[in-house]
Amino acid sequence: MIDLRSDTVTRPSEGMRRAMAAAEVGDDVFGEDPTVEVLQDTVAKLLGKEAALFVPSGMMGNQLGIHVHTRPGDEVIVERKSHIFNYESGAASSLSGVTLHVIEGKGGRFQKDQLLGALRNGHYWESASTLLCLENTLNIAGGLLNPFLELQELADCAHAHGLACHLDGARLWNASVSTRIPVHKYAAPFDTVTVCLSKGLGAPVGSVFAGTEKTIRRAHRRRKELGAGMRQVGILAAAGLYALEHHLADLEQDHAHAQRLADGLATLPSIHVPAPPTNIVLIQLTDIELTTDRLLRRLHERGVLMVEVGPNTLRATVHRDLCTENIDTAIRAFEQALKRP
Numbered sequence: 425m426i427d428l429r430s431d432t433v434t435r436p437s438e439g440m441r442r443a444m445a446a447a448e449v450g451d452d453v454f455g456e457d458p459t460v461e462v463l464q465d466t467v468a469k470l471l472g473k474e475a476a477l478f479v480p481s482g483m484m485g486n487q488l489g490i491h492v493h494t495r496p497g498d499e500v501i502v503e504r505k506s507h508i509f510n511y512e513s514g515a516a517s518s519l520s521g522v523t524l525h526v527i528e529g530k531g532g533r534f535q536k537d538q539l540l541g542a543l544r545n546g547h548y549w550e551s552a553s554t555l556l557c558l559e560n561t562l563n564i565a566g567g568l569l570n571p572f573l574e575l576q577e578l579a580d581c582a583h584a585h586g587l588a589c590h591l592d593g594a595r596l597w598n599a600s601v602s603t604r605i606p607v608h609k610y611a612a613p614f615d616t617v618t619v620c621l622s623k624g625l626g627a628p629v630g631s632v633f634a635g636t637e638k639t640i641r642r643a644h645r646r647r648k649e650l651g652a653g654m655r656q657v658g659i660l661a662a663a664g665l666y667a668l669e670h671h672l673a674d675l676e677q678d679h680a681h682a683q684r685l686a687d688g689l690a691t692l693p694s695i696h697v698p699a700p701p702t703n704i705v706l707i708q709l710t711d712i713e714l715t716t717d718r719l720l721r722r723l724h725e726r727g728v729l730m731v732e733v734g735p736n737t738l739r740a741t742v743h744r745d746l747c748t749e750n751i752d753t754a755i756r757a758f759e760q761a762l763k764r765p
């Protein structure tokens with residue numbers, strides 16, 4: 425199978441498995457796992473933040489971000505295509521008691537005047553806007569690269585109105601490799617940032633939540649409340665450290681593969697394929713007789729997996745376990761799948 429459903433489907437590389445097996449470990453609930461400490465310090469430094477916390481998933485990082493910046497009854501501003509709004513099981517309300525105020529952007533982006541329009545006025549009968557969450561790259565907008573200056577302007581505007589800012593940087597590494605803007609620069613306008621090790625970087629598990637020391641102390645307690653105190657978890661932290669040292673640069677190859685896939689698919693009839701900014705290719709069906717269900721089934725029969733991410737839209741996510749030949753095979757399978765039976 426050529427699995428293009430997500431960049432989370434990668435298997436740990438040989439080198440990563442060796443690093444995991446050799447990891448020095450201790451009980452992290454007692455704060456005694458040296459490998460976890462190294463990972464947290466490394467990522468905090470990379471992101472230019474005071475401290476960081478290893479968490480089991482990107483979602484937990486985002487939910488910690490929401491929790492530490494809000495109180496029950498508050499309102500969190502997000503964009504309609506954001507992961508927090510679409511794919512986090514409603515956790516913002518069930519875990520932190522907040523509501524989400526959704527801004528309808530264009531292709532995932534929105535401007536300062538829309539943010540200003542979404543802010544509450546401080547009346548006691550309104551909920552309070554206390555947090556802005558942005559996502560970069562933006563997954564279901566096709567790995568969209570939010571321009572740095574736009575992110576900075578939104579974060580500055582939010583701060584000026586007393587809101588905190590959290591960045592869902594699950595694929596911030598992709599943004600940085602693509603634009604050559606260092607991750608610490610992307611992270612600077614935000615109070616807290618989540619980055620993932622288990623997406624394009626290829627670690628089996630793990631994300632890191634970063635912010636000030638005070639914020640991370642709160643998040644540490646909250647992680648425990650959620651039952652995610654982890655013990656000899658240096659084995660997983662070692663995978664993350666290995667990924668940062670050995671896999672980060674490979675994201676460039678993923679981006680080239682995504683471009684190759686998009687170029688190949690763009691020559692086919694009945695679909696529109698926007699140029700992919702990073703490792704995610706969106707495929708919009710323009711023939712009304714085609715349905716995503718039928719196309720996904722036909723692709724599956726031909727050994728290719730993709731997912732649906734919106735009406736008439738499929739997503740193919742490129743990752744490190746794919747080679748150029750796999751990309752070319754996927755293009756041929758797509759061509760076959762588009763043919764009428």
Ligand SMILES: Cc1ncc(COP(=O)(O)O)c(C=O)c1O
Pocket residue numbers: 432480481482483484486507559561562563592594595620622631
């Ligand atoms: C943009 C974004 N944020 C957060 C997450 C959540 O990560 P996890 O699956 O590790 O919870 C994902 C997962 O794909 C994502 O794409």
